[in-house]
Amino acid sequence: MENKKFYITTPIYYPNDNLHLGHTYTTIVADVLKRFKRIQGFDAFLVTGTDEHGQKIQEAAAAAGKQPKEYVDEIVASAKKLWKSLDIEYDKFIRSTDPSHEKAVAGIFTKLYEKGEIYKDIYKGHYCTPCEAFWTDTQLEEGKCPDCGREVDYREEESYFFRLSKYRDKLLEHYENHPEYILPVSRKNEMVNNFLKDGLEDLSVSRSNFDWGVKVPFDEKHVIYVWIDALSCYLTALGYGSDNEELFEKFWPANVHLMAKEIIRFHVIIWPALLMALDLPLPEQTFAHGWILFDDDKMSKSKGNIVYAEPIIERYGVDALKYFVLREFTFGQDGSFTNEKFLQRLNSDLANDLGNLISRTIQMVVKYNAGIVPGVGEIETVDGDLIDKAVNTVGAVEAEMEKLSFSTALEEIWKLIRRTNKYIDETTPWILGKEGNTERLNTVLYNLIESIRIIAQLIEPFMPHTSMKINEQLGIAPMGWNSTSEFGLYLPGTEVSRGENLFQRLDLEEEKEILAKLNQELVDSRKAEKMSLENAKETEASEAKTEITIDDFEKCEFKVAEVLDCNFHPNADKLLVFKLKIGDEVRQIVSGIRKHYEPEELIGKKVIAITNLKPVVLRGVESNGMLLSAANGEDLTLLTTMADIESGAEIS
């Protein structure tokens, strides 16, 4: 009997409170694939999560004045929020700091050590901290890390090693016997030529220069290498190594590991070798997609070429973003995001092709038949042509999805959409209406509605909200994936209803500017927020402040402000947004004191504000000044006056 389970993974992300559109690519794709498999009748399981150990995180936490766990907890919350806004339906969010995961990873390490797959030795080599990787002399490029080009440190230290070298031939054999194991095929060739052809070295799998990680259970001065820790998440997310391995029994091996191209080598060299050493079956497929580029370059904070998903979702809806990402980029290759390309597709594919088809058809049913879908009469050649296209599209879509060709799968659906639009032009229902040819008109209207029903069902895994809205207008509940190969299931006599336009046609030039501005605002506010946190830290840290003169002090304007209103910031967990009365003026100030106050308790209070600070935008909300507070470690209190005094009173 066919195995109807499907296990999909995304990479286990580094904690990052600044995830951009590129980072969301794998999760968007993984979610669509899961919905697709589920609708096809598979029991599909999607895992994502966070890779939270390692020196980089330990250092970043220390720099933020936090314990590593406290630091990652906050970031994980922001990542989960982004996945929610993207409608990602994961079944398990695994954190490498979950105690059950840590216990299982320690168990994996011990098992490999006891089997002789891991041994202790001295590591001599060059260490790249950002990549958390050791390199030999010959691997360095111009003395620098071959992966990121940064400086490396020479180190000699005790380390545990995994016998990776002994798996070289087995890996090559596996690649050979399972052509679908690494996709696209070009990646397989790259792996063989760049990493396997000249032999493999054993892999250092422990670190002893920091302690934020899973400790080697029998030698606690070592922590387990982050990649062993992170890759194991694919097993522990299913309960491997816990008291309940039911999910593991059901879902392992993975049907597909999805990721971007730069991390495939960890997934097809280290990971399968580890699984072989653990006597576990290997995943069926590892698919590496390309990067989403912006201005033809990989997005990065340091280059300043970042596009965020949030403004796009807020303004155009999550379905429009998903459609664009899946349709525009060929899965497996790099692709460039531009606002122009996005808006063009929104106008042509979504507003014109899909949106118009629905609104024209519903309007005609309302106009010619009071909103009731009529029964069908005699079928003509042109009808047969549409019906064939409608019932055969599902086969073409499934064939493309089997290859993970998301773009061509959508193109197949859009061929049907365009065919249906053409059918309107061919059958000219408005002329039939004018001529009073009711029987023919009824047939045309029915065929249109039934084609739209099939279209709505076909787009459901890709654009669930849009699909639902179309069904609402059709007055029906979805009839299931199998209903897409049958024509005639829509019940005549059902009433349709006119809804709002699914997608608005937009003025390209005007909209391009708006979108660029929204994105830039978010880039700026995240930068400003980071800077203000850093400044706050520096201020806190510097004990002896430089002396200033009375003139310096007089440059600052402090005033008493009355809190008229106080709310949570819509996009930042640490911030509160205040409406303050300062004399006759009402102004808005954003303050990072969410942890210390509930908004309601502050309303009506008189506080002290600096009122001549240059305005900043913090996560999309403008802040005109700063509230003063006194802080001692974790304790914080807003400043106020000894006796009540009118708002607007100057402080000197």
Ligand code: MSP
């Ligand atoms: N922690 C590792 C993965 C461990 S998996 C056992 C990691 N994390 S990451 O946060 O840096 O990356 C997460 C994913 O985002 C990776 O697949 C990465 O390649 C992808 N992307 C980051 N920037 C990207 C683009 N601009 N475009 C497409 N994907 C990109 O690596």
